[in-house]
Amino acid sequence: MLVPAIKILKSARERHYAVPALNINNLEALKAIVAAAVKMRSPIIVQTSEGAIEYAGMDYLIAMAKVAAKAPIPMALHLDHGKNLKLIKEAIQKGYTSVMFDGSSLPLKENVAKTKQVVAWARAKKVSVEAEIGAIAGIEDFVSVEEKDAHLTNPEQAAKFVKETKCDSLAVAIGTAHGAFKFKGETHLDIERLKKIARLVKNPIVLHGASGVMEDVVKLAEYHGAKLGKARGVLDEDIKQAIKYGVSKINIDTDLRLGFTAGIREAVDQMGNVIDPRKLLEPAIILMREIAMRKMILFKSEGKA
Ligand SMILES: [Zn+2]
DSSP states (O other), rough: BBOHHHHHHHHHHHHTOEEEEESSHHHHHHHHHHHHHHHHHHHHEEEEHHHHHHOOOOHHHHHHHHHHTTTTEEEEEEEEEEHHHHHHHHHHHHHSSSSOOOTTTTHHHHEEEEEHHHHHHHHHHTTTTEEEEEEESGGGGOSHHHHHHHHHHOOOHHHHHHHHHHSSSSOOOOSOOOBBBOSSOOOOOOOOHHHHHHHOOOOOEESSSSSOOOOOHHHHHHHHTOOOOOOOOOOOOHHHHHHHTTTTEEESHHHHHHHHHHHHHHHHHHHHOOOHHHHHHHHHHHHHHHHHHHHHHTTTTTTTO
């Protein structure tokens, strides 16, 4: 059944685990993550970016998610990084059970006003709203402490923002980054900042750009010809700390992309005489399913459905 994301996230925050929010843009990824969730008895958030909607079409994605939601686990369909208000409104009306409004690049006043507008639309349909304050990038992109401080989420500002906008959950910037090349060296998340935020904000906290960039998956992809250079993700230990201190939704896109890539490359390499798309795609589905299951164990969402 599709449920509002806040329903799943509230108990995650209370019981100190995180729900995996997994990005999909095709049937293969959706089938992989739902199979993982059923096997692990984990709640999940299926999320699509605006780019995924552009690629697959909103109606296709909603129809697929509705079928997937017949599985015996709680599931939310979430719009990731919604920036286009028209598209957000459409998602709310057509059956998404959660939307993110990402106004993090806007002036604070405008972010507050637009988030409030989205919350008003969403309330009427019992849809959850995730908002964002602070810029999610690499901690090492900022040279000085002052610069770092200006980009990462300010705890007092975050508390005021949530109170004013009445958003359900809040994406924070504590040093994660999107993509497969997050850090140049060994980098840890700003857990002290997270602790301060979590003391002031009792809503579920969301971590973006949190893929681990698993070494074995990167190696497999590279063995079959991928050129990924120095891909680097968030350490498992940091993820565990983040969950301990209030993070209850963790977004994973890069790790699934890497799994898909590795699976496809291996299949193409090893099945030179095969032209059946099902056979070529199956290894990718299996690898994405395995990666999703590993996340459910790491996030402690296993057995919580
Ligand atoms: Zn994100």
